[in-house]
Amino acid sequence: MSTASTSADLRELNRARALALVHESASLGLTRVELAEQLDVTRTTAAALVTDLSALRLITESVAAPTGRRGRPTTKVAPDPDGPLVLCVEVGHGHLQIAEMGIGGQLDNRAEMPLDSDDPQQAMERIDEVIHQRRSGLTRRCAGIGVAMHGLVDDHTGMVVQAPYLGWENVELGEHLRHSQGLPVIVENDATLGAIVESKLGAGREEHTMLYLRSTVGVGGGFTFEGKPAPSRRGWHGEFGHLPFGNPTERCRCGAFGCWEIAVNHIALAEAAGLDVRNGDANALAVEVFQKAAEGDDISSKAVESTCAILGRGLGSLINAFDPDVIVLSGHVQSLHEANPAAVIAALKDATMTAHRESLPPVRSGRFDDASIRGAGEMILTELIASPSVLLAPPEDAS
Ligand SMILES: [Zn+2]
Numbered sequence: 001m002s003t004a005s006t007s008a009d010l011r012e013l014n015r016a017r018a019l020a021l022v023h024e025s026a027s028l029g030l031t032r033v034e035l036a037e038q039l040d041v042t043r044t045t046a047a048a049l050v051t052d053l054s055a056l057r058l059i060t061e062s063v064a065a066p067t068g069r070r071g072r073p074t075t076k077v078a079p080d081p082d083g084p085l086v087l088c089v090e091v092g093h094g095h096l097q098i099a100e101m102g103i104g105g106q107l108d109n110r111a112e113m114p115l116d117s118d119d120p121q122q123a124m125e126r127i128d129e130v131i132h133q134r135r136s137g138l139t140r141r142c143a144g145i146g147v148a149m150h151g152l153v154d155d156h157t158g159m160v161v162q163a164p165y166l167g168w169e170n171v172e173l174g175e176h177l178r179h180s181q182g183l184p185v186i187v188e189n190d191a192t193l194g195a196i197v198e199s200k201l202g203a204g205r206e207e208h209t210m211l212y213l214r215s216t217v218g219v220g221g222g223f224t225f226e227g228k229p230a231p232s233r234r235g236w237h238g239e240f241g242h243l244p245f246g247n248p249t250e251r252c253r254c255g256a257f258g259c260w261e262i263a264v265n266h267i268a269l270a271e272a273a274g275l276d277v278r279n280g281d282a283n284a285l286a287v288e289v290f291q292k293a294a295e296g297d298d299i300s301s302k303a304v305e306s307t308c309a310i311l312g313r314g315l316g317s318l319i320n321a322f323d324p325d326v327i328v329l330s331g332h333v334q335s336l337h338e339a340n341p342a343a344v345i346a347a348l349k350d351a352t353m354t355a356h357r358e359s360l361p362p363v364r365s366g367r368f369d370d371a372s373i374r375g376a377g378e379m380i381l382t383e384l385i386a387s388p389s390v391l392l393a394p395p396e397d398a399s
C-alpha cells in the first residue's frame with residue numbers, strides 16, 4: 001500500500017469517526033474541544049477535520065456559549081441543516097410510510113399512504129412512485145434509502161424472504177430499489193429495527209439485554225445485547241409471533257399451527273369481543289374494544305383480560321428462554337399491556353420458572369411509536385457515515 005493511499009484512508013477514517021460523533025451527539029450538542037477529546041486527537045487535528053467536514057457541507061461550526069472557563073472560547077459543531085439526508089420507508093400489509101432523516105437522526109415529514117396491492121410487482125412500483133415523488137420535492141440531496149419491512153428479510157441482499165400478510169416470498173425489493181433509485185439501499189425486518197432503536201435510544205437504553213416485542217398485524221421482536229440484536233444464522237430471528245403459544249388447531253399464514261400472534265393480535269382481540277372482523281378494519285375494531293373496556297363494558301373488558309393472559313403466558317415463556325433485563329412492548333401488544341397490566345403480569349408469572357418470580361424483569365412501553373421507520377433511517381445513515389465519500393457520491397441514475 002502506498003503512503004498516499006494510507007493517508008487517504010486515514011483521512012476517510014477520521015472523517016467517518018468525527019461525523020459519527022456529530023450524528024450521535026446532535027441532540028446533546030458537541031463542542032470542538034469535546035470532539036477532540038472523544039476522538040482522542042489533538043485540537044489541531046480536530047480543527048482540520050471540522051474545517052474539512054464543513055467544506056463538504058456535512059457539518060456546521062458556530063461560536064459556543066461561554067462556559068465560564070478560562071481560555072479561548074470553543075466552537076460548537078452540529079450537522080449541517082442543508083446537508084444530505086436519507087429516505088426512510090416502512091412497508092406493511094396495506095400501508096406504506098415515508099419520512100426523511102438527516103445526520104443527527106431527526107425524523108421529519110413522516111407520511112402514511114395506502115398500499116393497495118399485495119402483488120409484489122405492483123407494490124414495488126407503488127413504493128418507487130412514492131419515493132420518486134418525495135425525492136422530486138427535496139431541496140437536500142438524498143444519499144440513500146432505508147426500508148423497514150414487515151417480514152423476513154435477507155440482510156445481505158435486501159430480499160424479502162417471506163412476508164405472510166402480504167403473501168410475498170423471495171421478492172427482490174432491495175435489488176429493485178437500488179436499480180430504480182440509483183442509491184444505496186438497505187432493507188431490514190421492522191421489528192429488528194425497532195429493537196435496535198429502543199435498545200440504543202429508547203426504553204431499553206440503560207439495560208444490557210432487552211427483549212422487544214412489536215405488533216402490528218403480525219408480532220415480531222428481537223433480543224438485544226448492548227444495543228445490538230443477538231446474531232443468528234441468517235438474521236431470521238425474533239419471529240416470536242410464530243411460537244406455538246396459541247391454539248394448536250389454528251393455522252397461521254406463515255404455514256405453522258398454533259402461532260401466538262393469531263391469538264393476541266388486534267383481530268384476535270376484536271373476535272374475543274364478539275365483533276365481526278371479516279368486513280371491518282380490525283385495527284379500528286381493536287381500538288373500539290380498548291375504548292369500551294376503559295368505559296367498563298363487560299364483554300370488552302373480558303376480551304382484553306383473556307387476550308392479555310395469552311400475551312402474558314408467552315412473555316413468561318420468553319423470560320425462561322432469554323432472561324432479559326427488561327421487556328419493551330410496542331404497538332398493539334403495548335396497548336394490551338397498558339389496558340390491563342395486572343392480567344399480563346399474572347399470566348406471565350404463571351408461565352415463568354419459580355427462580356424468575358422473585359425478580360421479574362420490568363415490562364415497559366416503547367419510547368418510539370415510529371421505532372421501525374426511525375431504525376431504517378438510522379441503519380442506512382450509519383452505513384453511509386462510515387464512508388463519507390459514499391455519502392457525498394452523486395446518485396448513479398439521476399432521477
Ligand atoms: Zn405463524
